Amino acid sequence: MKVIEVRDQVSLPLRRCFQLCVHGIQYRLFRSSITVGIVSLAVAFLMMMLSTSYIDRQVGADVYRRTADRRLLEEWVEKLGVPMTGERLGRKVAAVGIGSLAWQELRRWGGLTEQELSRLRSVALRQAEYQGYLGKLDPGQRSALVGDRQGQDALAFLSDRQRMDDFFDKAKKFRTPLPGEGTRKWLDRLVAENAETAPQRNRILAGHAAAVQGLERDLGKRSVLEMLAQGDAGTLQTLARHGFALDTSDLDRLRTEAETALDAEQILALLRDEEMRAHIADRLGVEVRDVAPSHILKIGSSTRGARWLTDQVETTRQNAVAKIAALQESLGALTNLLKLSPDGIPAVCLAALADLKAGGEPSSVEARQLAGLIGHGVVRKNIGARVKLDPVLVKREQVYQVGSTPRGAVWLIEQMQMLRDQLPREIRDREQRLLEPLELPVERIVQVCQARLEQLALSEKLTRLEVAPEESWFGFSDRTAWLIIISFVVCVVGVTNAMLMSVTERFREIATMKCLGALDSFIMIIFVMESSLQGLAGGAIGIFLGLLLGMTRSLWGFGTLALANLPLLLLLGSAGVCIVVGVVLAAMAAVYPAWVAARLAPMEAMRIE
Amino acid sequence: MTVAPNNTTVGEVAEGAERPIIIRTLNLKKSYQMGKVVTHALRGITVEILRGEFLSVMGPSGSGKSTFFNMVGGLDSPTSGRVFIDEVDVAQLNAIELAFLRCRKIGYIFQTYNLVQYMTALENVTVPMAFAGVAGDDARQRGMDLLDLVGLKERWFHKPIEMSGGQQQRVAIARSMANNPQILLCDEPTGNLDLKTGAEIHAILKRLNVQRGVTVICATHDHRLIDMSDRIMWIRDGGIQRLARRDEVTVQAGAIGGEENE
Ligand SMILES: Nc1ncnc2c1ncn2[C@@H]1O[C@H](COP(=O)(O)OP(=O)(O)OP(=O)(O)O)[C@@H](O)[C@H]1O
Ligand SMILES: [Mg+2]
Numbered sequence: 001m002k003v004i005e006v007r008d009q010v011s012l013p014l015r016r017c018f019q020l021c022v023h024g025i026q027y028r029l030f031r032s033s034i035t036v037g038i039v040s041l042a043v044a045f046l047m048m049m050l051s052t053s054y055i056d057r058q059v060g061a062d063v064y065r066r067t068a069d070r071r072l073l074e075e076w077v078e079k080l081g082v083p084m085t086g087e088r089l090g091r092k093v094a095a096v097g098i099g100s101l102a103w104q105e106l107r108r109w110g111g112l113t114e115q116e117l118s119r120l121r122s123v124a125l126r127q128a129e130y131q132g133y134l135g136k137l138d139p140g141q142r143s144a145l146v147g148d149r150q151g152q153d154a155l156a157f158l159s160d161r162q163r164m165d166d167f168f169d170k171a172k173k174f175r176t177p178l179p180g181e182g183t184r185k186w187l188d189r190l191v192a193e194n195a196e197t198a199p200q201r202n203r204i205l206a207g208h209a210a211a212v213q214g215l216e217r218d219l220g221k222r223s224v225l226e227m228l229a230q231g232d233a234g235t236l237q238t239l240a241r242h243g244f245a246l247d248t249s250d251l252d253r254l255r256t257e258a259e260t261a262l263d264a265e266q267i268l269a270l271l272r273d274e275e276m277r278a279h280i281a282d283r284l285g286v287e288v289r290d291v292a293p294s295h296i297l298k299i300g301s302s303t304r305g306a307r308w309l310t311d312q313v314e315t316t317r318q319n320a321v322a323k324i325a326a327l328q329e330s331l332g333a334l335t336n337l338l339k340l341s342p343d344g345i346p347a348v349c350l351a352a353l354a355d356l357k358a359g360g361e362p363s364s365v366e367a368r369q370l371a372g373l374i375g376h377g378v379v380r381k382n383i384g385a386r387v388k389l390d391p392v393l394v395k396r397e398q399v400y401q402v403g404s405t406p407r408g409a410v411w412l413i414e415q416m417q418m419l420r421d422q423l424p425r426e427i428r429d430r431e432q433r434l435l436e437p438l439e440l441p442v443e444r445i446v447q448v449c450q451a452r453l454e455q456l457a458l459s460e461k462l463t464r465l466e467v468a469p470e471e472s473w474f475g476f477s478d479r480t481a482w483l484i485i486i487s488f489v490v491c492v493v494g495v496t497n498a499m500l501m502s503v504t505e506r507f508r509e510i511a512t513m514k515c516l517g518a519l520d521s522f523i524m525i526i527f528v529m530e531s532s533l534q535g536l537a538g539g540a541i542g543i544f545l546g547l548l549l550g551m552t553r554s555l556w557g558f559g560t561l562a563l564a565n566l567p568l569l570l571l572l573g574s575a576g577v578c579i580v581v582g583v584v585l586a587a588m589a590a591v592y593p594a595w596v597a598a599r600l601a602p603m604e605a606m607r608i609e
Numbered sequence: 610m611t612v613a614p615n616n617t618t619v620g621e622v623a624e625g626a627e628r629p630i631i632i633r634t635l636n637l638k639k640s641y642q643m644g645k646v647v648t649h650a651l652r653g654i655t656v657e658i659l660r661g662e663f664l665s666v667m668g669p670s671g672s673g674k675s676t677f678f679n680m681v682g683g684l685d686s687p688t689s690g691r692v693f694i695d696e697v698d699v700a701q702l703n704a705i706e707l708a709f710l711r712c713r714k715i716g717y718i719f720q721t722y723n724l725v726q727y728m729t730a731l732e733n734v735t736v737p738m739a740f741a742g743v744a745g746d747d748a749r750q751r752g753m754d755l756l757d758l759v760g761l762k763e764r765w766f767h768k769p770i771e772m773s774g775g776q777q778q779r780v781a782i783a784r785s786m787a788n789n790p791q792i793l794l795c796d797e798p799t800g801n802l803d804l805k806t807g808a809e810i811h812a813i814l815k816r817l818n819v820q821r822g823v824t825v826i827c828a829t830h831d832h833r834l835i836d837m838s839d840r841i842m843w844i845r846d847g848g849i850q851r852l853a854r855r856d857e858v859t860v861q862a863g864a865i866g867g868e869e870n871e
Contacts, residue, residue, distance in 0.1 A: 012739055027727030512723045515684055516784070517712020517740040520704055599704075602711075603685035606723075 012522055021530045031505075032534060035498045039538025040545060042494030043582045047546025048553075049487040050574035053480045055554040058565040063458045070455055072250065073228070073257040080244065081216075081224045083209035087151045089201060093117075094124035101245040108243045109207025110200055120197050126180060126190045130155060133179035144170050158191045211242040218242075229262050231255030263440055263448040267300055268293050270309070273435050275316050283308070294456060300449030306442045313438040320434050327427050330376070333369040334420045340366060342409055349403035356397065370403060370412075371396035378422075379415050386411070461558060491578075492585055495538070499531050499589035503597075504608075510597040511606035520598040524591065531590035532583050539582025543575045630696075631792065631824050632658040632681055637690035639676050639847075650676040652847035653690065660791075661822040663815070665835050668844035674828040675720055675796055677844065681826070682715050682794045683707055694792075712740045716785030720796040720828075722777045724769040730756060730780045731765040737787040755783040758813060760806070774801040782810060786817070793817065795827040799834070811837060 012020075025032045084092070096102045098118070107117050134142055134154060145167055146154040158164050168184055180186040218238055219227055227235055231251050239246050246254075270276045271291065281288040284295055299305035340348070348370065352362035362368060374380045374394055384391035386408075387398050402408040440448070510523055554562040597605045639651040650673045658664055666674050679685040680692055683699045692699045694714065702710065711717075724733050734752040738744070743751070756762050759779035769777050778801050785793060795814065799807035815837045817823045827834060835841055841858055843850040 016739065016744065024727050508723075509725060512725060513736070514708070515682075515711055515717055515719075515723065516737040517708050517788075519708050519740070522740070601685045603679045 011519055012525075014525070017522065017525050017529060021526050021533065024526075025530060025533065031502065035502045036534050036538040036541065038498040039495050039535055039582055039586060040541035042491040042498075043539050043542025043578045044545035044549065045494075045542075046484075046487045046491040046581065047543050047574060047578045048550040049484050049546075050577070051547055051550030051571055052553050053484060054567045054570045054574065055550065055558075055562055055565065056480070058567045058570075059461065059554070059558050059561055062561070062565045063461050067455065067458050069253050069257045070459075073254055073261065076228065076246070076254055077224050080228075080239075081212065083212050084205055086201065086205065089205060089208075090124050090127055090152070093121050094128045096121065101247060105243060105245050106204055109211060110204035111207070112200060112203070116200055119193070120200055123190065123193050123197050126186075127155060127194060130179045130187070130190060133176065136176050137174065141170075141174050141176075152194075155191060155194055158187065159195060164188065164191070207243070211244065214242045215239070215244075225258050225262055225265075228254045228258035231258065260448055260451055263444060264297075264452045266436070266438070266440065267296060267309075267445060267448060269436065270313060270438070271296055273316065273433065275319070276312065276435070279312050279316070294453065297449045297453045297456070300445050301453055303442060303446055306445035306449070309445065310438050310442060313435055317435045317437060320430060324427055324430050324434075327423055327430070330372060331420065331423045331427070333372055334416055334423070337366060337369050338413065338416055338420065342406065342413065345370075345403045345409035345412060346406060349400040349409070352400045353397070353404060356400075362396075362400075367400070370399050373399055373412075373416070373419075376419055379419060382415060457561075461561065488581075491581055495535065495582060495585040496589040498538075499534075499586050500593055502531070502534075503527060503590050503593040507597050507605050507608050510594070511600075511602040514598070514602040514605065520595075523598040524594055527590045527594035528587050531586040535583040535586025536579070538586070539579040542582060543578050546578070547571070547575070628659040628661060630657045631660040631662075631694065632656075632826075633693040633696075634681065635691040635693070637677070637680055637692065638688045639673075639680060639685070640688050649847055651680070651687070651690075654844075654847075654849055655690075656842065656849065656852065658824065658826060660824055661818070662824055663818045663837060663839045664824075664826045665838040665841045666826065666828045666844060667830065667835075667841060668828075668850070672844045673847040674844055676847075678717075678794050678796050678826070678828065682717055682792075683710050684717070708740070712737055713788045714790055715792045715794060716787070716790035718778070718781050718785045718793070718795040718798045720800070722769070722781045724777055724780060724784075726769055729766045729768055730761055730772070730783075733769070733780055734784045734787055737784060741788045743788075751787070752783075755786055756780070758786075759783045760809065775803070775806060778802060779806070779810070782813070789821070790823065792824045792826065795825065795829075797828050797830070799829065799831055807831065808833065 092102070093106065096106065098121070103117065106112070107114070110117070112120070131151075131154070134146065137145070146157070149157055158167060164184070164187070167187075171178055178187075180190070215224075215238070218241070227238070228251075231254060236246060236248070236251060271280075271293065277288050277291045280295055280299065281291050283299065284291075286295065296309070300309055344366075348364055348366045351364060352367035352370070355362045355367075362371070374383065374396065380394050381391045383389075383398055383402060384394045386402060387394070389398065399412075403412050438445070510527075513523060551562070558565075597608070600608075634654055634656050637651055637654040638649070641648045641650060654677060666677065668674050676685075680687050681694075683692070683694070683702070686700070694710065699707075699710070725736065728736070731749065731752045734755055735744075735748040738748040738751065753762060753765060756765050759782050761776060761779050761783065764772065764776065767776075769780070772780070778798065782795075782798055785795070793814065798814070799810050802810060811831075811834055814825050814827065814834075818825045818837075827838075829835070835855070835858070838855055840852065840854050842852045
């Protein structure tokens with residue numbers, strides 16, 4: 001039997017395969033670009049999800065870090081100023097590090113031994129587990145188990161055997177796994193120990209409340225914030241006297257933060273003044289009632305704005321002071337006028353009218369003081385009503401006319417008495433509402449406003465980012481993780497489908513090549529090459545698109561904060577993942593049908609279509 | 610009309626024992642399963658084709674000519690039966706050996722041309738050369754010569770869609786000769802050509818047959834080709850109806866012995 005010599009059946013060099021492949025792509029440019037387009041969309045979707053998730057995560061972590069000082073201050077202001085609730089104590093004990101300063105504080109307030117506090121902590125931890133279990137239930141289930149009881153109550157009421165039986169009967173039917181070891185024993189023990197440790201908890205609460213009270217007494221008129229802003233050795237001593245343990249580095253952070261808080265308070269206090277609000281509304285072109293803290297902060301965060309604020313406070317103050325002076329003068333005038341007898345007034349008035357008629361000014365002091373009455377809105381209105389004239393048109397002539405008759409004079413005196421009674425109160429009012437002068441230097445105003453504005457923006461952003469930095473699945477929340485997985489699947493399906501289509505379309509070509517003596521390897525190489533190229537192109541475009549979309553979204557949401565927090569390495573990594581997904585999937589998706597077609601007899605392959 | 614009573618006479622018909630057998634088929638059957646319907650395209654063909662022979666295959670449409678060519682050329686696998694080429698059982702060949710066979714031993718002219726759409730005429734002609742390891746200027750030179758042979762030298766840069774059916778067919782013919790095959794399988798090579806061009810192609814085929822000793826197997830309805838043939842095989846309903854030497858057949862206008870309108 002003769003043997004066929006196969007040594008000359010060569011595999012084409014890769015370069016030639018590449019040429020052929022590019023050739024084919026060029027010919028089917030339109031079809032190829034559709035394939036590339038689908039791949040790029042799929043990859044873009046994945047890339048967008050990855051990039052936004054990474055940027056979100058990074059921004060979240062950054063915001064959390066940047067707001068740490070503020071959180072510390074809030075924590076301490078509450079700790080030093082407000083007696084703790086039982087719930088808060090529970091959370092605190094569960095979270096406290098053994099032997100830390102906070103641990104010692106708790107021990108001191110409760111007068112507890114190490115063991116007692118340890119036990120308390122263990123109870124608190126289990127209690128937290130129990131509360132977490134309740135939290136996972138839906139509202140209906142929850143109310144079936146514990147009714148509308150919250151916190152300690154939701155545990156304490158289980159001390160009744162009957163209720164505990166009930167609880168377990170129902171809870172076993174729910175799909176949520178029971179808390180702790182999931183046994184009745186575990187919960188029984190928790191209830192018992194929780195009840196046993198209640199007195200100790202109460203002792204801590206009482207100790208803390210006493211400490212808060214003592215501190216308040218010591219501070220006198222000063223606020224906790226002011227004390228922290230002072231933040232020197234004396235502060236530490238005062239705190240230590242009441243059992244609060246604060247280390248010096250925390251004190252430094254608190255001092256800076258408290259200073260800012262105080263200064264910011266001073267700036268924000270300007271908003272309480274009507275006139276200032278009006279000025280600010282005017283400057284920014286908003287409604288007076290819409291003026292919010294962020295507005296004044298925005299003005300204050302530029303040097304020009306800060307200077308304007310300072311000036312505006314000064315003029316407003318001066319206006320107010322002048323107004324008070326005017327009111328005081330009117331009060332003096334009233335006392336003077338009221339010294340006149342009822343007959344005196346008509347005389348003054350008639351003389352004044354005569355003077356006016358002669359084309360001169362009223363000569364007597366009293367006449368001029370009487371004319372001053374229309375400076376008070378109420379009186380002006382009443383006179384207007386009496387002479388049947390619009391209050392706006394009321395002039396001194398009308399005052400003199402009214403006062404020139406005896407009956408009118410009596411009426412005027414009544415009016416004056418009313419005014420005399422009112423004015424002192426108004427003066428007092430105005431004095432009280434008088435703006436504090438803004439004593440901060442312009443640079444400080446700018447600094448504080450900027451810091452506060454940033455804090456405002458940050459805290460708003462922190463609520464927008466559902467990711468707390470510690471929670472993790474690669475640092476992503478469940479929701480984001482799911483989105484990423486879904487986009488990955490979408491990407492896989494998209495790329496695979498596009499490639500399958502483009503290969504099955506070309507079975508005829510494969511068959512022809514085989515008829516002409518192509519090796520299976522050639523067919524595989526050329527198809528894998530082509531789809532890899534398409535995958536590469538699609539992947540690159542997709543990465544670009546996805547990054548563009550993701551960045552746009554992040555920039556939209558977080559502005560420069562997103563730029564400052566670009567996780568370049570991670571983004572590069574995502575791009576790598578996307579390119580690999582694009583190319584590898586495209587190649588793999590092409591391998592299978594090409595392999596099937598290559599292995600068939602050529603005419604069989606030609607029949608598939 | 611005389612019908613070859615059975616296939617055993619085939620060997621006797623071929624004259625001259627000095628000519629070795631190049632293709633031999635043994636009870637070749639092919640059926641297509643389409644759902645529940647089975648089409649028997651070939652119902653057992655046993656034939657021996659000699660080296661250097663010019664064999665015409667005739668038969669009505671759907672009689673199984675193309676199917677027979679595919680089997681003989683190793684392009685499809687028979688349902689049963691065997692094909693020997695140079696005494697080698699095609700079914701025993703592995704993928705690379707099959708590729709070798711298709712590439713060098715056999716040239717195909719398909720009824721449907723099967724040109725690669727994105728390649729120019731010249732590129733199409735040089736594809737089989739590339740698979741045989743001939744590339745570059747050598748391949749180009751030979752490709753141009755072949756195109757010249759079929760009268761398409763001036764159109765070497767045209768893509769298939771830019772050419773008429775006849776021109777495409779001529780490119781297919783040029784391609785089939787790319788690697789100087791020993792066997793040419795032509796499925797109606799002149800079906801789309803005018804009389805003059807058809808005649809030219811016939812001349813080319815005959816010249817190859819005579820000068821280079823290429824075995825030409827040609828499906829056709831063209832009487833002029835029958836004139837050039839050494840033997841003629843009639844296929845009907847997937848079986849050999851008649852196999853005769855040229856001198857045994859009288860060509861008449863409208864009908865040849867064993868023709869379909871029998
Ligand atoms: N892929 C296929 N699936 C099913 N049946 C097929 C297939 N290819 C061919 N056939 C059937 O096999 C028979 C032979 O077909 P074939 O193409 O060999 O005929 P032919 O002699 O070449 O005809 P023509 O002169 O029209 O080219 C026909 O009845 C056809 O219907
Ligand atoms: Mg046919």
